[in-house]
Amino acid sequence: MEEKKLLKGNEAIAEAAIRGGCRAFFGYPITPQNEIPEYMSFRMPEVGGVFIQSESEVSAINMVYGAAGSGARAMTSSSSPGISLKQEGISYIAGAEVPCVIVNMVRSGPGLGGIQPAQCDYFQSVKGGGHGDYKMLVYGPNSVQECVDIMYNAFDKAFEYRMPVMILGDGMLGQIMEAVTLPPMKDFSNVPNPDWAADGTRYGNDRRVINSLYIQPDELEALNHKLFAKYDVLQEKECMYEEYLCEDAEIVITAYGTVARIAKSAVDMLRESGVKAGLLRPITVFPFPSDRFARLASRSEVKKFVSVELSMGQMVEDVRLAVNGKKPVEFFGRCGGNVMTGEDIVEYIIKGGK
C-alpha cells in the first residue's frame, strides 16, 4: 500500500480518475475546481492521455461526448455556472447512452453567484438538469478519501450502465486537504474497446452510430423505457448511505457531502446533552436511499427528520417524498456561500426548529 499523502480534494479526484483509467480530460477553468484541470494538465501527458483546455464549457462537454463515444474514458469538471453550460451536452450524452464522468464542485448561485461552497445544484444534478427524461448516477462524497474511492470506480460504473456519472462536491471539498491512501493504477491496455464504441473500425452495415436523435416516437419511447429500466437497477444495486447513531435516534438529521460531517459533529454534541440524535447520510443522491428513510420513518421512536443543506432546501424534498407524511420533515440551511457550524445545527434542534 502506498504511503498516505496530504492532498486537496480536487487534486485527489484528478489522480484517482487517472488511476481509475481516465485518459482524456476536457475542461474550462472556474473557481473552486481549478486544481483539477491544473493537475490534469501535467499528469495526463505523463500517462499518455489527452488534456485539452477548451475554449468554453460547451465545447468541453462535447469533446467528452466525442471521446467517450469512441470508447475512451473521458471526463470533465467544472463548478455550478460552468455545469449549467454543459447541460445540453449532458442530455445528449445521456440520450446516446455514452459513459463519462462529470465533477461539479458546487459554488453558490444563482447566476454567477459566488465562489464559496454551496449545495444549491442538487435539483440540477438529481432531477435531470438538461432537457428530456434522464438521470445520472450522482455521488455526494464527504471526505477526500471518499472522493478518491468513488472517483476510482466511477468510470467502471459509467461503462457498466452506459451513462454519465456525476461527482457532486462543494467548494470546501475541492479545497480541503486530508490524508489519503491512493489505490494502484488500473490497467486497461488489454481490455478491448466496447462493442458499441464508434471507434472508426467498422464500415458500411457494420458501422456504429452514437446518436440521440430518434425521430420515430415508438423508437424514442422504447429508449425512454430502456433508460428508466436502468435507473430502476441503479435504485436496487447502487444506492449507498451511511448511518451514525440511528439505532435509537429520535431526531434523524440528514445531510450529504461535507455538510454531513458538520452534522455528525452536531449529533455528537446533541448526544452529550442528552438528545437522541442520529445521522443518515446519503452517499448516492441519485439513486436516493428512499427505502431507508421510509423504514426509519415507520419506527415509533423517530419523532422527526431534519435535512441540513447549503441551499434554500432541495434534498429536503426527496426526504419528504420518502418519508411520505409519516413524520415531520424540517429543513435547516445556510446559503450564499455561508457554511453552518455544528453549534448552529445544535441550536436549531434544541430550540425545536425554526
Place this chain on the structure above:
Amino acid sequence: MEGIIIAGFGGQGVLSLGQFIAYSAMYEGMEVSWLPSYGPEMRGGTANCSVCVDKKPIASPIISSPDTLIAMNMPSLTKFASKVKKGGTIIVNSSLITEKVDRDDVRVIYVDASDLAVKVNNPKAANLVIFGAYVKNCKTLDKANAIVTIGKIFAKKPKFLQSNIAAFEIGFDL
C-alpha cells in the same frame, strides 16, 4: 482534538504554515484536515486556514472556537482572538502586532517572527519561526518529526533547507 486557526496577510506563508502542521501530524500517524479560506484575494489580502488534528477521524473540519490561534497580523487578531477557547493559546506575530492581547483566560505567546527570521538570514521564513514556537508550546507535535517534515516539504528546494530549519530552531528555542 486540537483545532488551530492560522490567519494573516496573503503572502505571509499562512497557508503553508497550516500545511507544515498538517503534514507533521499526518507523519506522526494522526488524522488531519486543512481547510483554507479561499477567495478572490491574492498577495496582501487576508488569508486563513483551519487545521484539525486528532487521533480519531475528523468530523467537522470547520472550527468555530479554536484551541490555538496563530495571528500573523492585527486584523487577524481582532477577528479571531475572542473566539479562542478558554485555556487556549494565542501565538502573536509581534513583529507586526504591537498591541497586547486583551484576554487573561488564554495563554499568549509573543514571537518577533520577522526579526528572528532576518537574524537567520531567511527573511521570508517568519512562518517557520512561528512553526517552531508552536511545536515548542503546544505539545501536539514532536520536534524531531517536525524537522523531518520540513525536510520532506523542501526536498525539491535543498538550498533553502538549512536556513528553514534554522528559522524553525530559533522559534523553538525562544
